[in-house]
Amino acid sequence: MPSTYDAELVGSILGQIGEAIDTIRVRTRSIESPDDFTATPESREKLDGVCMLFMAIGEALKRVDRITDGALLARHPEVDWKGAIGFRDIIAHHYFDIDPEQVHWILTHNLDTLADAVKDLIERNRETLNPSAYRDDRP
Numbered sequence: 001m002p003s004t005y006d007a008e009l010v011g012s013i014l015g016q017i018g019e020a021i022d023t024i025r026v027r028t029r030s031i032e033s034p035d036d037f038t039a040t041p042e043s044r045e046k047l048d049g050v051c052m053l054f055m056a057i058g059e060a061l062k063r064v065d066r067i068t069d070g071a072l073l074a075r076h077p078e079v080d081w082k083g084a085i086g087f088r089d090i091i092a093h094h095y096f097d098i099d100p101e102q103v104h105w106i107l108t109h110n111l112d113t114l115a116d117a118v119k120d121l122i123e124r125n126r127e128t129l130n131p132s133a134y135r136d137d138r139p
Contacts, residue, residue: 005068007128013067014122017060020053021115028107037100047100051091054106057114058088075124076117084114 027046031037037047062085065073073081087106091098 005071007125010064010067010072011122011125011129013060013064014118014125017057017064018115018118018122020057020060021111021118024050024053024107024111025115031104031107034100034104037103047098047103050103050107051095051098054103055088055091058085058091061085062088072121072125076120079113079117080110084110 027050031046037043061073061081065081065085073079
């Protein structure tokens with residue numbers, strides 16, 4: 001992919017997304033069911049924090065998609081990018097409608113796929129910054 005975007009900026013944003021995913025994983029280590037998000041005031045705070053990170057991830061994905069004109073995210077069609085970005089909108093505009101079951105489902109069914117894709121995109125973006133250091137035989 002030719003560099004037609006600010007790869008340093010995109011790399012920084014992708015790094016922030018990766019850090020947010022890591023933080024979500026740490027904060028939800030003890031979450032085994034949706035009820036674990038509502039059992040205590042502390043667990044509700046955990047839900048609030050995780051939702052804030054998902055909101056930040058969605059906003060950052062919007063920005064990456066805009067900066068790269070959709071080309072970078074398109075490399076990972078297995079990820080529901082529209083859903084990840086849309087979840088940000090739900091959190092931001094319909095916070096009181098957030099369902100802990102939905103958050104738990106995303107954690108258990110989507111987070112690993114998202115994390116793997118972001119990790120790959122970070123690597124591909126590094127290749128864009130320094131193409132002579134990499135051999136790209138991937139699609």
